[in-house]
Amino acid sequence: MIGAMHYVILSLILFVLGVIGLMVRRNFITVLMSLELIFNAANLNLIAFSDRLGNLSGQIMAIFIITVAAAEAAIGLGLIIALERLKRTVNLDDANEMRG
Amino acid sequence: MAFLSAHFVAIVFYVLAVLAVAGGVGVITFKNPVHSALSLLGTFLAVAGLFVLRHAEFLAAVQLLVYAGGIMVLFLFVIMLVNVKRVSPESAFLSRRAPLAVIGGVVLGALIAFGVLAGSLGRRGGGAAALQTVQGHVVGNTEAIGWMLYRHFLVPFEIVSVVLLVAMIGAIIFGRKDAGLEGRGGRMEP
Amino acid sequence: MKFYNLIWLIPLFPLAGAAINGLISNRMGLKKSFTHTVALIGSGLAWLWGWTAIIQWMADLGTHHTVIVTLYQWISGGTLKIFGGKLAQATVSASFQLDSASAVMVGFVTFVGFLIHIYSIGYMHDEEDRPYARYFSYLNLFMFSMLILVLGANLPVMFVGWEGVGLCSYLLIGFYFEKNWCASAGMKAFITNRIGDFGFILGIFLTFMVFGSTEFVKIFPVAAAHPQQYASWATIIGLLLFVGAMGKSAQIPLYVWLPDAMAGPTPVSALIHAATMVTAGVYMVVRCNVLFRIGPVAMLVVAIVGGVTAFYAATIGMAQNDIKKVLAYSTVSQLGYMFLGAGVGAFVAAIFHVVTHAFFKALLFLGSGSVIHACSGNQDMRKMGGLRKVMPTTYWTFMAATLAISGIFPFAGFFSKDEILGKAFAAGKSNLNGFGWVYYILWFLGIAAAFITAFYMFRLVYMTFHGEFRGTEEEKHHLHESPWTMRFPLQVLGVLSIIGGLIGIPKLMSGHAKWNLIERFLDPVILPIGVGAGHAEAAVEVTRHAVSPGLEWLLLALSLSIAIAGILVARSFYYGERAFEKPRRFTERHPLLYKVVLNKYYVDEIYQATVINGVVKLARILWEFDARVIDGIVNGVRHVTVGTSFVSAIFDLKIIDGLVNLVATIYDRASHYFRRLQVGFAEGYAMVMVLGAAALLAIYIIF
Numbered sequence: 001m002i003g004a005m006h007y008v009i010l011s012l013i014l015f016v017l018g019v020i021g022l023m024v025r026r027n028f029i030t031v032l033m034s035l036e037l038i039f040n041a042a043n044l045n046l047i048a049f050s051d052r053l054g055n056l057s058g059q060i061m062a063i064f065i066i067t068v069a070a071a072e073a074a075i076g077l078g079l080i081i082a083l084e085r086l087k088r089t090v091n092l093d094d095a096n097e098m099r100g
Numbered sequence: 101m102a103f104l105s106a107h108f109v110a111i112v113f114y115v116l117a118v119l120a121v122a123g124g125v126g127v128i129t130f131k132n133p134v135h136s137a138l139s140l141l142g143t144f145l146a147v148a149g150l151f152v153l154r155h156a157e158f159l160a161a162v163q164l165l166v167y168a169g170g171i172m173v174l175f176l177f178v179i180m181l182v183n184v185k186r187v188s189p190e191s192a193f194l195s196r197r198a199p200l201a202v203i204g205g206v207v208l209g210a211l212i213a214f215g216v217l218a219g220s221l222g223r224r225g226g227g228a229a230a231l232q233t234v235q236g237h238v239v240g241n242t243e244a245i246g247w248m249l250y251r252h253f254l255v256p257f258e259i260v261s262v263v264l265l266v267a268m269i270g271a272i273i274f275g276r277k278d279a280g281l282e283g284r285g286g287r288m289e290p
Numbered sequence: 291m292k293f294y295n296l297i298w299l300i301p302l303f304p305l306a307g308a309a310i311n312g313l314i315s316n317r318m319g320l321k322k323s324f325t326h327t328v329a330l331i332g333s334g335l336a337w338l339w340g341w342t343a344i345i346q347w348m349a350d351l352g353t354h355h356t357v358i359v360t361l362y363q364w365i366s367g368g369t370l371k372i373f374g375g376k377l378a379q380a381t382v383s384a385s386f387q388l389d390s391a392s393a394v395m396v397g398f399v400t401f402v403g404f405l406i407h408i409y410s411i412g413y414m415h416d417e418e419d420r421p422y423a424r425y426f427s428y429l430n431l432f433m434f435s436m437l438i439l440v441l442g443a444n445l446p447v448m449f450v451g452w453e454g455v456g457l458c459s460y461l462l463i464g465f466y467f468e469k470n471w472c473a474s475a476g477m478k479a480f481i482t483n484r485i486g487d488f489g490f491i492l493g494i495f496l497t498f499m500v501f502g503s504t505e506f507v508k509i510f511p512v513a514a515a516h517p518q519q520y521a522s523w524a525t526i527i528g529l530l531l532f533v534g535a536m537g538k539s540a541q542i543p544l545y546v547w548l549p550d551a552m553a554g555p556t557p558v559s560a561l562i563h564a565a566t567m568v569t570a571g572v573y574m575v576v577r578c579n580v581l582f583r584i585g586p587v588a589m590l591v592v593a594i595v596g597g598v599t600a601f602y603a604a605t606i607g608m609a610q611n612d613i614k615k616v617l618a619y620s621t622v623s624q625l626g627y628m629f630l631g632a633g634v635g636a637f638v639a640a641i642f643h644v645v646t647h648a649f650f651k652a653l654l655f656l657g658s659g660s661v662i663h664a665c666s667g668n669q670d671m672r673k674m675g676g677l678r679k680v681m682p683t684t685y686w687t688f689m690a691a692t693l694a695i696s697g698i699f700p701f702a703g704f705f706s707k708d709e710i711l712g713k714a715f716a717a718g719k720s721n722l723n724g725f726g727w728v729y730y731i732l733w734f735l736g737i738a739a740a741f742i743t744a745f746y747m748f749r750l751v752y753m754t755f756h757g758e759f760r761g762t763e764e765e766k767h768h769l770h771e772s773p774w775t776m777r778f779p780l781q782v783l784g785v786l787s788i789i790g791g792l793i794g795i796p797k798l799m800s801g802h803a804k805w806n807l808i809e810r811f812l813d814p815v816i817l818p819i820g821v822g823a824g825h826a827e828a829a830v831e832v833t834r835h836a837v838s839p840g841l842e843w844l845l846l847a848l849s850l851s852i853a854i855a856g857i858l859v860a861r862s863f864y865y866g867e868r869a870f871e872k873p874r875r876f877t878e879r880h881p882l883l884y885k886v887v888l889n890k891y892y893v894d895e896i897y898q899a900t901v902i903n904g905v906v907k908l909a910r911i912l913w914e915f916d917a918r919v920i921d922g923i924v925n926g927v928r929h930v931t932v933g934t935s936f937v938s939a940i941f942d943l944k945i946i947d948g949l950v951n952l953v954a955t956i957y958d959r960a961s962h963y964f965r966r967l968q969v970g971f972a973e974g975y976a977m978v979m980v981l982g983a984a985a986l987l988a989i990y991i992i993f
Contacts, residue, residue: 002113007154008216010117014124014143016209022976023201024194028178029133032973033140036171037124040147043159043271051154054230056248059156063249066159066166067260071267073171077178078274084182085277088162092972093195193971202981210989 001097007048014041028083032076039069113153120146137175144168155231158242292350293343296355296440298386300340300396304433307332312427319419326411328887329426333433334408337400339439344393353390355567356507358443360385361853363906365446368581370498373523378446378502387443387506391815394808395440395573399566403778407563409656412775413557413663417444425465425555440573445494445504448574452490452538455567456483462562463554475553482547486537493690495532500527510580512819524581528588529918531578532595535571539625543598546894548622548833552614556659559614564621564655565648572644576637581819583635586723593633595764597714597732598899600626602891605744608749609887612669613658616750621651627710628801630736632728634722638812642794645808649790650694650703653783657688660752662781672752673765678755680772685755687784692751694787696744704789708849711736712796715845718836740849744856752864798842818820877969 014037023036043062050058084090104111119142126139144167151160195201232240234247249257311939347357358384367380388396407429414425436453436895442448443791451735456479464476494504500523501509513520535541551563562568575582575592588979603622610616623646629979631640664681678685694701697708713737718729759766771777796809805809837845865871884891967978 001235002110002153006113006117007150007212009213010150011121012209012213012216013121013190015212016205017121017124017128019208019976019980020202021124023205023973023980024128024198026195026973027133029182030127030136033127033136033175036140036167037127037143040120040167042123043163044147044150045158047151047159049155050156051231056231058246059159059231059245060248060253062159063162063245064256064260066162067264070166070171070271071264073174074267075274076270078271080178080182082274090182096971195971197974197977201973201977201980204977204984208980208984208987211984211991213989260795 004048004052007044011041011044014038014044026091026093028076028080028092031092032073032080035076036069036073039065065076109153113150116146116149116153120150128173133179134176137172137179140175141168141172142173155241158245292346292434293339294347294350295390297340297343297388297396298356298359298361300336300343300400301437301441302903303335303339303873304332304430304437308427308434310412311423311430315423316420316427316747320424322415322419325419325423325426326407330404330407330411331429332430333404336402336433336437339401340396341757343388343737344397347388347393352604353393353811356458356536356814357388358515359388359844359878360443372499372502376502378498382444382446382504384447385443385505386441386447388441390812391573391641394645394812398436398645399436399440400433402648402652402783403436403561406425406557406565407729409560409776410555412773413659414555415773421465425462428458428461428465429558429561429953432462432562432567436570439570443506444954445506445888445977448577449490449494450488450573452534452570453487455562455570456480456487456538457679459551459567461485461560462558463551463715465554469553475547475550479547479551482544483537484542486534489537491534492525493534494520496523496530498528506577510578510817513584514819517819520988521584523585525585525588528578528581528585529591531574532571532588532592535575535629536595537571538574538793539568539571539629539813540622541571541595541626542602543628543893544602545599545622549615549618549890551773552612552618556614556655556662559618560652560655561992563618564651568621568625569628569644569648572625572632572640573921575629575632576641576815577630578638579815580819582632583819586725589635590634590723590725590728591633593717593732593764594627594716594728596626596629596631597635597735598626598670599623600630600739601735601742602626604739604746605887606890607743609884611671612748613661613671613674613750613754614655614669616671616746617651620654620943624651624695627707627736627739629712630711631763634714634717634732637816637876639706639709639713639794641812641860642808643703643710646702646706646787649783650691650701650787653687653691653787654695655781656776656780656783657684657691660776663772663776664769666768668730668761668765671750673761674754675757675761676755676760676768677979683771683777683780687780687787687943688755688782689751689812690787691746693715696747696857697848697849698742698774698857700708700788700791701770702790704785704850707740707794709796711740711849712837712842712845716977719837719870736850741852741856744853744858748857748860749864751787753859756865767902781917796869798839798846804940 017039018034018041021037022031025031025034043065046058046062046065050056051061080090083095087094089095121141122142123143123146125145127136128137130139144163148160148163148168151163153158188207232238234244239247296963299382310328310332311325315328321505351357362384363381365380365382365385369377370380372378385712407426409822410429411423414422417425435451435458437451439448439451439455460476460480463479464473466472467476498504500520501510503514513524524634537544548563548568552559554563582592600623603626605621607616607619607623610619624643627645628640628643630644631637660672660681661677661684663675664684665674668674690701694703697704709731714729714733717732718726720726759769794803797806798802800806864870888896
């Protein structure tokens, strides 16, 4: 029987993959994709618990997360375009103006 | 066949779960961003299938439309636009601290797993009906979400639309050619 | 429509005119024709409305009926405890009263005011557009205030008008405020009046404390019904109110502002400082006649101040060379007559003299304005002369007014002045309130003042209109008769100066009391003092019958011959071939007397030496105190502060700054190491964030 626990573990795996991607990749575009992975992991969790608790609010929350993810992707990709135009690169470690 | 029919849901879950994880691994391991994007698409589709398994048919549709249809296209457009070949040398697609990052991520996941899974999460039935019911009538998931969204969450719903608008304007401004990002002098183009 | 129920509208017409001219015409510099049309409509409507209301009131209700129109409750002060332990509602309503006294005042104030508005059009036509609008705005505002004053049904409302006319007087005296002395004259008038107003307002408070009300219709009948009970309070209230009247009506010792008030434009002198505002004090005393009648000491003070002022101001008038100054002292003197009348119980005669004086003194001022206008602004009579031929209208109307003020039969002044003098003599003869001898002296002063009045008025006429012109050739060339807007008011007032006295023909001449119209008209104002009255009422009654007809004829002849004697002396001094010879010899023989009178008895100098220098000296003492004591304390505090601050500076430098520098040093050193954390790579930050989250989770799980 597949319960909420399965979903939690799956979501956890996706989350960890997303976090690792966030840290290891130099390409800004792939970093954004990793972020989308994390969002999906969160959504999976919400859906699973919504079903388990018999409460629709979880799904509503997932809708809002998808919306915010869309907004984030739009902004992030806009930033990528701007970065590319400015530095001729999409590598994050080339944008190190803040180095102390 | 008996095994299949008895464990249909479990089989579908495991298939989709493996697909999703494989997609995720692909995202962070493929050198080429186009390949990463395509494996992310696989994850999105698998997650949409998992939504259906959990009685979230409307969300599954949204997942397909927004992620697979919208965001993914956006990613691919940007990848084409910035000419990945030139800007991303194959040799150094990973950060210099990649091993440390993987260890850190795994440790974090282990800690979360330890914290969350320490408690038992047994199955409580009757969820499916509740997700499709409005005031005692079974009306289907989409209509139920509609009721919920436009009754109880109307204000957040409207606010989120403003968030989207702001994001749209922001993205347009970042993407403009004369965004003032080139050079400190604020070069103006006609 | 019952106009007398809408009397509150009478002041509002000129107020609207003042608002339009003051807020719009003045700001925008609109044309003069617009400005004076608005002003004329404002004052003209007040005149028509006022007269219509009075006529309708007389026809419908009769003069014995008092109309009171209450607009709203103005002051609501709750319940207060008054004298005698009683409780009274401290409420004042904005209410207006039409009775015979206010009717007389409204009647001539609106009429004379309207005439002077017409005159001003001609007189002020050389002004710029904006000062012109300002002038008419003030003039209309004055009409508003004056009408509030005379129509007020209680003391506070009257006081509003009282202050309003004071304000307008100040504004108009200082109309040419670019000139320093004009501005000072305005301030002098205002400050002198404040002393009087202080008395007035104390009188209002005391009235409330004694009677529990300030409404005329409530306090006077009460006071009249219980003359013994209220006698002492009435005396004090009367004296306080009279202090106000002394300021406003320029009586000794507060008269000093009125001669200086001639700094304003001449029509203003005519309207405010001759015809209307300065008579407000007389009006108020007559309005409150009940209080004065039951408080005989107050009445005596009124009579003494009035009689002495009449004589005193007249003597100053003899030696002045400024045409307007002569008229100013004449006004002070005539106001003295009015108070003398009020002080001897001849309240009707006082109001009668107010009315006739308004006609002839306004005319005199307007005539002098016409003369000044012709002489290019020169006011010195020594540089005039011979104007009779150039300006006949001005001359003849001026002559009518001069005869009226001198008390020549049958001009207006004769009747009113003789009524007052006759009553004063009667008061002496009947030993009014036991002060008979005082009243005899006052009567004598009045007679003497009449002689002097005739003298200085004809001196003025001879110096101005007769003989040869003594100014420069250029001025002589400029001489001209005034435009019709100035001549018309002169003519109207001239006629009134001749026949105005006929409203008060004494019983002695006509043989019947019914022909003394003003006495019959004003009779309701003089409330009968109640049953069980004291000697005050008895004495007032006695004055009416104390003098036999034969004696009365004799007094009449005496005052007439005195006036003629004054004219003849003036003629011998200032007319004909040997003009100015006698006065020159006289001044040579009595240089000291002449000098004292010429310098107005040095009263301004005395005030300067006593009051003003006293205030200055007090200020200087306070300044010394300030410089020595206060500054000493301040300096001492300074030294203490310097000492302690030296100590605290050391503490500050060594310990506080040491701590601050220590902290800074720590951060300086530490930053050397910590700055390496800022790697500047986004994935570096992400890694640190993940490690932080992991650490926090580990802590959460472990503990």
